Amino acid sequence: MAEIRLQNLAHSYSSQPREAADYAIREMDHVWEQGGAYALLGPSGCGKSTLLNIISGLLSPSEGQVLFDAREVNRLSPEQRNIAQVFQFPVVYDTMTVFDNLAFPLRNQGVPETKVTSRVHEIAEVLDLHPVLKKKARNLTADEKQKVSMGRGLVRDDVTAILFDEPLTVIDPHLKWKLRRKLKQIHEQFNITMIYVTHDQLEASTFADKIAVMHGGQIVQFGTPRELFERPQHTFVGFFVGSPGMNLIEVTPEPGGVGFGGQHHPLAGPLLARLPELAGRRLQLGIRPEFVQVSDEPGAGGMPADVVLVEDLGTYKIVTLRLQAQLLKARLPEDQSVPKGRAWVGFPEQWLMLYADDRLVEAQP
Numbered sequence: 001m002a003e004i005r006l007q008n009l010a011h012s013y014s015s016q017p018r019e020a021a022d023y024a025i026r027e028m029d030h031v032w033e034q035g036g037a038y039a040l041l042g043p044s045g046c047g048k049s050t051l052l053n054i055i056s057g058l059l060s061p062s063e064g065q066v067l068f069d070a071r072e073v074n075r076l077s078p079e080q081r082n083i084a085q086v087f088q089f090p091v092v093y094d095t096m097t098v099f100d101n102l103a104f105p106l107r108n109q110g111v112p113e114t115k116v117t118s119r120v121h122e123i124a125e126v127l128d129l130h131p132v133l134k135k136k137a138r139n140l141t142a143d144e145k146q147k148v149s150m151g152r153g154l155v156r157d158d159v160t161a162i163l164f165d166e167p168l169t170v171i172d173p174h175l176k177w178k179l180r181r182k183l184k185q186i187h188e189q190f191n192i193t194m195i196y197v198t199h200d201q202l203e204a205s206t207f208a209d210k211i212a213v214m215h216g217g218q219i220v221q222f223g224t225p226r227e228l229f230e231r232p233q234h235t236f237v238g239f240f241v242g243s244p245g246m247n248l249i250e251v252t253p254e255p256g257g258v259g260f261g262g263q264h265h266p267l268a269g270p271l272l273a274r275l276p277e278l279a280g281r282r283l284q285l286g287i288r289p290e291f292v293q294v295s296d297e298p299g300a301g302g303m304p305a306d307v308v309l310v311e312d313l314g315t316y317k318i319v320t321l322r323l324q325a326q327l328l329k330a331r332l333p334e335d336q337s338v339p340k341g342r343a344w345v346g347f348p349e350q351w352l353m354l355y356a357d358d359r360l361v362e363a364q365p
């Protein structure tokens with residue numbers, strides 16, 4: 001078990017990288033604390049697998065260090081690092097029984113057979129594999145095979161961390177939640193650092209205490225699911241996390257606030273004070289659909305908009321509005337009536353974010 005620290009880490013698959021675009025991982029520092037349940041979330045191609053393989057030792061980074069408890073492990077193999085990795089497709093020996101598959105990593109280490117037996121039974125218990133222990137692995141269902149893969153990772157009591165690379169891809173949708181819950185339970189029971197790679201925000205937030213969101217080879221935010229929702233540090237997090245994603249409106253500075261398409265929006269004092277230093281940067285207002293207020297009366301600070309579309313999704317509605325040239329989404333409770341035609345929208349100060357070149361502008365620099 002260890003703290004995993006990435007220091008000045010970068011990776012390029014090209015032997016002579018010249019520019020930022022040549023890097024699959026752009027320079028980063030990051031710490032995964034011992035015992036944490038983490039997710040690495042991002043779209044295809046953002047660098048998740050590359051980063052995971054660098055941590056496990058399947059890939060050696062072209063720049064920087066990987067430290068386990070302050071000890072550099074750059075040149076150590078996954079076995080030497082004591083890392084277990086579970087991949088999209090289960091890695092099991094088809095001709096062996098489930099028992100022998102689970103016992104394999106221990107027998108490899110020369111663990112006495114009595115200890116092998118007791119440990120295999122312990123892991124089989126946790127993963128509900130007892131009924132199939134004597135079956136040949138080739139006769140198992142996909143989810144049973146993936147449980148065996150996980151079990152092989154868990155069976156050694158000296159693993160530093162378990163890394164999961166989209167482990168539920170081949171699992172039936174109705175079994176996914178069961179396995180996810182099982183993983184969470186295992187994490188609580190074994191206190192092992194777990195890093196779970198996924199492009200699915202639901203999977204990330206049900207498994208992890210903290211999520212690292214990756215975009216373009218960088219971790220753009222590392223926070224709890226709630227932090228990612230309430231205070232996205234980067235426009236990409238606003239857009240990628242949440243359903244639908246955050247509304248983003250390109251704005252220009254104006255006296256007292258910002259403007260877009262002839263519409264003025266005031267900013268609170270501390271943010272307003274930061275505007276002069278942001279001159280020349282691309283500014284965007286961000287507001288999540290959940291926080292857009294929609295009313296049939298102007299009220300205080302309401303901006304006139306047109307209702308373009310109402311989608312009834314059972315327990316809530318998604319309303320599309322046109323505010324100047326801007327299309328906005330609002331997520332409203334099922335029982336809230338939606339004005340017909342003309343509506344007034346408001347952005348509560350607490351939930352209104354300002355971004356400069358895609359980074360959140362904090363009220364206090």
Ligand SMILES: Nc1ncnc2c1ncn2[C@@H]1O[C@H](COP(=O)(O)OP(=O)(O)OP(=O)(O)O)[C@@H](O)[C@H]1O
Pocket residue numbers: 013024042043044045046047048049050051199
């Ligand atoms: N072996 C390789 N050689 C060259 N480029 C690679 C190699 N593996 C990945 N890349 C590139 O590195 C970038 C990051 O890829 P990576 O597989 O790490 O992303 P990912 O987020 O895991 O995506 P996915 O979920 O599709 O696997 C991509 O641009 C990809 O094309």
